[in-house]
Amino acid sequence: MSVGKRYKAFISYSHRDQDFARWLHRQLETYAIPPRLVGQDTGHGPVPRRLTPIFRDREDLAATRDLTASVREALAKSDALIVVCSPQAAASRWVNEEIRTYRNLNPDGIVLAAIVSGNPDADPETEPGETCFPPALLEPGADGAISEPVAADMRRQADGRRMALLKLVAGLVGVSLDQLIQRDHQRRQRRVTVITGASVLLSVIMATLTLLAISARSEAERRKAEAEDLIEFMLNDLRDNLEPVGRLDVLDAVGAKVIEYYDGQGAVAMTTDELGRRARAFHLLGVIDSAQGDLENAYEHFRIAYQSTSRILAVEPTMGERVYEHAQSAYYVGYFAWRRGDLDTAELRFGEYRDLAYRLIEINPDNLEWQAEVAYAHSNMGALFVAQRRWLDARTAATSALEQLRTMAADRPDNDPIWVEVSETLAWVASISEITDGRDAAIATLGEQLALYESGRVDATDDWRVRRSVIAAEYALARLLIAPGRQTSAEDLQLALEILEPASLEASALIAHEPENLEWRLIGVRQRLWQAQAELLAGRIEAARNAYVAATGFMAHEAWGAAxxxxxxxxxxxxxxxxxxxxxxxxxxxxxxxxxxxxxxxxxxxxxxxxxxxxxxxxxxxxxxxxxxxxxxxxxxxxxxxxxxxxxxxxxxxxxxxxxxxxxxxxxxxxxxxxxxxxxx
Incomplete structure (x- = not known):
């Protein structure tokens, strides 16, 4: 470490949160302070143009029993400490030790908290697995007083990443959050105006950014950082604003200009971050092609994105974020290969997606999003096998998806969305097992699905989508009970009627709730037709006719004719x-x-x-x-x-x-x- 070098901040984090810490480090060092704030005097000194350097590297801690001298020196020479807060950080010896050391070395230093998971209001005594603040963060200071840390809550249900990032920046440079938000918003609004005004202006911007490469080295680095900050904005925030309103033309121009910029840099010389942004630009073009029905170009753009993320993963094979990005690339290449009829490539890429999903949970077993990727990967394989009528392979894949979802749901409360996914996957397993294992196996699985609804794990009272799933499960079970047709036992026939008759009222309520919803109308039609079938087997002809008339009444809606x-x-x-x-x-x-x-x-x-x-x-x-x-x-x-x-x-x-x-x-x-x-x- 060079003598006299100081850091704008030191990021303290648990090894489990290293992907987020990398993201935060990159966002802070590349964030350009709004020009109108630069140079203002604050309690932290003049506002800098950039927050560099920031210390994050402490990978050598795992092999030592104490903080290394280099880490202690970095803590001593840091203007601020940013603690990445999560249940893992709360339990981390090193995070707590870094907080105590920083406060001892910098009694007046700035301490900020970045919450990524857990519950900041949890009681450490009664909810030890939920609290996110490391105990050292809440210990009394030199004056004996306990102060709440200034916290930026990165979780979606709280501040969200963008607002939380601005909170951290405001805390580091000593300006008010409102002031920073106003200046940042003005700058971003100017960008939106420039980018959406005309694609010609995009060309000018990107051409200008490209020419900056011939400037002096220090100026080039600064300009390059600004260019990449703009690109990051284009690929994230601008996309989030334009995609919902259908501005595919502008998004197409954004993706094309980003690719043009990076192609001008030369792929060999690109960093992994640059390759990542280039891959996301091709991914964006693939999404646009898909929305416009151009499957060939969509496949080609996703394939190029796949090549880029593959190169990145080869360089950073243990970084969860990189594994996740390549897994998504593999999925999209597989999906569009399937839609093009290339089933061999589809199976190959879906298999790769599954393997990468398992690698993700090896990196971080507690990441629920990554656990879900495993279930989704098996579901994709199962859907492909069903389309190929490879029923035994489909059963294996569907059962694996179900087992993963059950594992995820085991510790979740009632009505958690994961329980809905478990119930719907049970219906899928039942459909496949009817062919592979017979009627009785399918009946048992559907019974398990309906028992899940009855248990209260999934409450259909106020959720119409769940109510639809209940009806679908009921008529599917009734269909299986009367599947022997003329050989159906009296007991099974009676049970089927007992299921179908009350379900008819629920189906009518579903359609009345939203008459234009074709999916719900389809459920009502199916339920009534199977009820009519059961009534015919029971010899109740008029009851069968009434159920049939109700079904055709549902089909008489104008939307049905065009379905x-x-x-x-x-x-x-x-x-x-x-x-x-x-x-x-x-x-x-x-x-x-x-x-x-x-x-x-x-x-x-x-x-x-x-x-x-x-x-x-x-x-x-x-x-x-x-x-x-x-x-x-x-x-x-x-x-x-x-x-x-x-x-x-x-x-x-x-x-x-x-x-x-x-x-x-x-x-x-x-x-x-x-x-x-x-x-x-």
Whole structure:
């Protein structure tokens, strides 16, 4: 350490908070004090242009029993101490020792707190795992008085990072927060005006920044820092302001100009921070391309971002922030490869994303956001496997996601959002396990999901989204109970009706609450159609008709007519099936035949069901069996037998990959066909 060198501040932090400490160090050293404040006399002396240097490096502490001489010297020569406060910092021997040493060496020094996690109001005695202030921070000073530390709360629900950063800057330079906010806001507003005014001005700004590289070394460093401060603003704050209002044109210009600036610097000479900003610019362009439906360019931009974050990670492989950034790059490349039909690349990148997520929780096991990344990574793999009909792989991935979410939820209070994710993942696992493990396994998993709602862990009382999930779970369970169709036991049929009848009232309330919401309307349609199916099996034809009429009433809304996608198409098929079966049950065979033939007109042309819509085999087999029953009732036995033989031909090759109701229809076709052939013999 050079003799006489002083530091603007010393950052004290727990090893668990090193990623945040790096971010804070970079933000403080690159923050340009508003020019109108520079030079003003304050209680801390004249306001400087920049807060440099700031001391952060104490990586050699882990191998020693006492503070090193270099750290003690840095503490003695620091104008201020910034304590990164978290439950980990509160329990850290070194953080507490640095606070005490700083106060001993600098009785009049500035001590500031930056809260990143925990609860500043927690009682250390009764809530030791929640308190974030290290005990040394609250110890009496030389005069015996205990003073609350000046705290900048970085948490989203408090000051947020930007405001908290300004609090720290104000505390370090000795100006009022209001004064700094006003000057900073004026400067940032001027930037917004310049950037959004015209893309030509962006070109001028970035071209000017590029030319600064030929200035004198000290001037170039200062200008470069200002340029990167502007770029950081463009990629974060400006994006946050423009993205919600749909200004994709300006965002596109921002990303392009940032890339132009860094391309002018030469990729080989870039620091990891510069490579990171360049990667974020390509990421921004990818997001814009995606919003505009340009999948090819989106994929290419995310791929270039991936290359940059890969280079960064090679240099800083143990830094959590870098691992996280590359994990996001891997995810986006995988996702857009999937959308382009490149499933091999999608699986490769999703696998990399999963592995990086596990590395994150090795770095910091207590980071909830990183724990969630593990669950999301498994979910992505599962979704890809479902799309490929790789059911066993999908079950493994979905179960892994569920286990991770359960681990995260174990210590969380009731109604924590993580419990909602657990419940919804249970529904997904049930859907997959119906194919891999059978109807009983799926019923057990859905029962677990509904028990979670009933336990109070997830309260649906005032949350319409959760109420929708409850209805979906109920009709999914009812569908499985009556999946054997004509072979459904009286007990299962009664249980299904007991579930569906009260659920119909809840579905109506859901739609009445927000009539334009197509997702909720779809839930109501599905619930009523499965209720109609159960009523038909119970022989209650008029009750079935009433449920069907309610479903078609929900479908009569103008928004439904324009709805597209497989889920809506499947519901229309289901309505046609129920209509045909009601006609048949009432003895109107001609009308029943017309309805079913209309439904089968499209599905009847499909020869390979392995890649078809998930439930399409059921609607084909159920419709075809119903049509065969109608033809038999009309005396057309030969044609009915041909239809049943076709059902067997089409579904037998995929019988290990179809759902339980489809399998029941296949079994009914076999049995009826065999009985007809035996009778003929």
């Amino acid at each position: 597209e996608g497989a889920r809506f198409a499947v519901s229309r098929l289901h309505a046609s099936l129920i209509e045909g079966r009601i006609f048949a049950a009432r003895g109107d065979l001609a009308a029943a035949q017309t309805s079913i033939e209309h439904m089968l007109a499209t599905l009847g042309q499909v020869d390979d069901w392995s890649g078809a819509v998930d439930h399409a085999p059921y609607y084909y087999a159920a419709g075809a069996n119903t049509l065969a029953d109608v033809l038999e009732a009309q005396g057309n036995h030969a044609e009915a037998n041909q239809i049943r033989a076709e059902i067997v031909r089409r579904l037998e090759p995929v019988q290990d990959r179809i759902r339980s109701d489809s399998a029941a229809e296949l079994q009914y076709a076999r049995m009826t066909l065999e009985a007809a052939l035996s009778s003929a013999e």
